Amino acid sequence: MEKNKLFILSFFITVLFVSSCICIINYFINPRDEFTSSFFEPVIKSARNEKVKLYENYSVTPETIIIGSSRVMKLDPKYINNISNETCFNFGVNSARTEDYLAILLYLVNSNHTPDKIILGLDIEALHNNAEIDNRLIANDKLYRQISNYSKYSAVLLLIKSLNIMYLVDDLKTIKNYFTHDNKNPDYFERDGYLRYISFENQIKKNEFNLSINIKNTKSTYHRRFEKMSDLSIKRKEYLKSFIDICDNNNVELTIFITPLHSDVVNYLTNTTSYKELLSKTIEFVNSLRQIYSITFFNFENVTYFNGNNDYFYDGSHIDYRNSNYLIDYIYGES
Helix, strand or coil, X not given: CHHHHHHHHHHHHHHHHHHHHHHHHHHHHCCCCCCCXXXXXXXXXXXXXXXXXXXXXXXXXXXXXXXXXXXXXCCCHHHHHHHHCCCEEECCCCCCCHHHHHHHHHHHHHCCCCCCEEEEEECHHHHECCCCCCHHHHCCHHHHCCCCCCHHHHHHHHHHHCCCHHHXXXXXXXXXXXXXXXXXXCCEECCCCCEEXXXXXXXXXXXXXXXXXXXXXXXXXXXXXXXXXXXXXXXXXXXHHHHHHHHHHCCCEEEEEECXXXXXXXXXXXXXXXXXXXXHHHHHHHHHHHCCCCCEEEECCCHHHHCCCCCCECCCCCECHHHHHHHHHHHHHHC
């Protein structure tokens, strides 16, 4: 009996020791830009971290802020400035949910930088009822503290969540990149938060760009997203309502639009998931809020709704600069 107890105790001590060592390694290498360690260049950078730094170093306090996921990152602040004379910053972050929208807005308001206008690109999956909060939001203290009382424990939570094989794979990729200087992502954000897709731009210049293949990859990615989404999250609906309420209380002019997908992706998701039902529920929810608040709202599910073109995509979900400019023209022409 004593031997069994000793074995169990030794086993747990060993597991704790090994787990602690892995956590230390993950923290030091920091492959996903989730911790403060900066010795290595992360193999996956956090747009949330980059956008906060860019915003805090921006030369002016923007009058207009663009908020949303990576699907709004090609909305160009300089183009908005050219047609409206409004100073603008693009605060789009990868895979943004409604908690990201709220965290960004509260960060701006609590920094005494409340904008005059917000353009919000609303993804349907931002209201996902079966997706966890993004680790990249938890990792950014300046944003996460806006919506959580537990931000001081975020590093511990992220270290525990890093105990998996895929994280170790990213550790190895990061170390490999450090020694070989290979696989560096050339894409970057300009000072105003605008995304330069250098990877796609180079493919286009070399005549190697293949939209059909990119759309095919998007179909599988978005099928996995919507396959797990059965309804709109009650909590995330509350986040969006709070976002709109804060805009209303601070006299922020708010425009919301449903972000577009390529028509091939829309047709595929319509036939294989509950996409259309979820789209209808999202539109119904926003319209219910329009009964309470002053909101300008557009359903841009299809690029043709703003005179766009299905050929002007980088893949099945990210519009290029031409469609982005068409979208901006439509908003400013209708507002």
